Amino acid sequence: MSASASSPAPSVGVPSDVVARLRAAGCVFAEDEARLLVSAAGTAAELTAMVDRRVAGLPLEHVLGWAEFCGLRIAVDPGVFVPRRRTEFLVREAAALARPRAVVVDLCCGSGALGAALVRALDGAELYATDIDPAAVGCARRNVAEAGGRVYEGDLYGPLPRALRGRVDVLLANVPYVPTEEVGLLPQEARIHEARVALDGGADGLDVLRRVTTEAPDWLAPGGSLLVETSERQAPLAVEAFTAGGLVPRVARSDELYATVVIGTRPGPGAV
Structure with missing residues (x-):
């Protein structure tokens, strides 16, 4: 131009x-x-x-x-995934669900933007975050330091303290969801300058999402919720994955931000 x-x-x-x-x-x-x-x-x-x-x-x-x-x-350090404005919708949905002094976990945290923003909106929340990319972990530690959050390097739930099992009120997972064959179609800024691990979600874009949903009930407290951003066309398959994982799913959409979030809640005691 x-x-x-x-x-x-x-x-x-x-x-x-x-x-x-x-x-x-x-x-x-x-x-x-x-x-x-x-x-x-x-x-x-x-x-x-x-x-x-x-x-x-x-x-x-x-x-x-x-x-x-x-x-x-x-x-945001070089090579680290840049938080998108549409993902603010996920944070808003999470804030609406969270109880006071919530335990928050941010998986695939990248820069730590989601966890930092959510904790800022809550009263006295505990924040834990993980990412597999060392550059992202270093960046996230700076961003969540003021909130007293802890960031761990490793794959999804792997590095989290075992004591968090069954205690998490809000589980954020801004997983990579671009299908492998479509990564090459992304704008140059993302394709070249952001880590592929933060973009590539496998054959249909939902490989990481399925792994997250499978283990989520083990980590969520009764009534706790998992929130994952996805595309509108992927939402039906994402809902299937949430259901298979034992979560009660619903889909939230924002036309303003062109954002789709799937929310899955762990049933409480006595739920059928």
């Missing part, structure tokens, strides 16, 4: 050449991005280097070192 003579003039304080370079590189919100880069850069040389990285295709959040999520500034 190239700039045109009819393009709006940049705001005062935002160099027009920066906006022009970003527009030429295909950045749809070039002026907004330029404003963020200018505010983040300490010197002209630093600004040039940041613009160079953005024009080369690095996600804006990786250039800045942070992403905005649920009103928080979340640190």
Whole structure:
């Protein structure tokens, strides 16, 4: 995409050449991005280097070192999955379910954005998070430190303290759900600059989701819930997986954010 003579003039304080370079590189919100880069850069040389990285295709959040999520500034290191705005819907749904002083677990936590945002919305919650990617774990530890959360490196439930079994009130799992054959169709920012393990969900995109649902009842407290983001077309198969795992499922959708979340609740005592 190239700039045109009819393009709006940049705001005062935002160099027009920066906006022009970003527009030429295909950045749809070039002026907004330029404003963020200018505010983040300490010197002209630093600004040039940041613009160079953005024009080369690095996600804006990786250039800045942070992403905005649920009103928080979340640190995002190079290679770490960038939290998407649509996933704020999952956090809102989780907050509506959580009881005071809830025990929260964030699987496949990436930057730790979901757990950090949810705990901020709750009163006195305990937060535990896991990810298999060492870079993500290091990033998440910084993001959840203020909330007193603990982040463990390992595969799904594997590194969690055994004492959490049967005690988890809210289980967040923003699992990878892109089918393997579709990973190559993702935008370059994700395909090249985010870890494949955070994107590739197997043949139909639901491999990790099925593993999460199979073990979830062992970790959830009675009445506790698992929340997983998926696509609208994958939701029926995801519901089947939740049911097979012994959870009572429902699907929540946000047209505004184009988001689909499957929620599964562990039945309480006496449920049939």
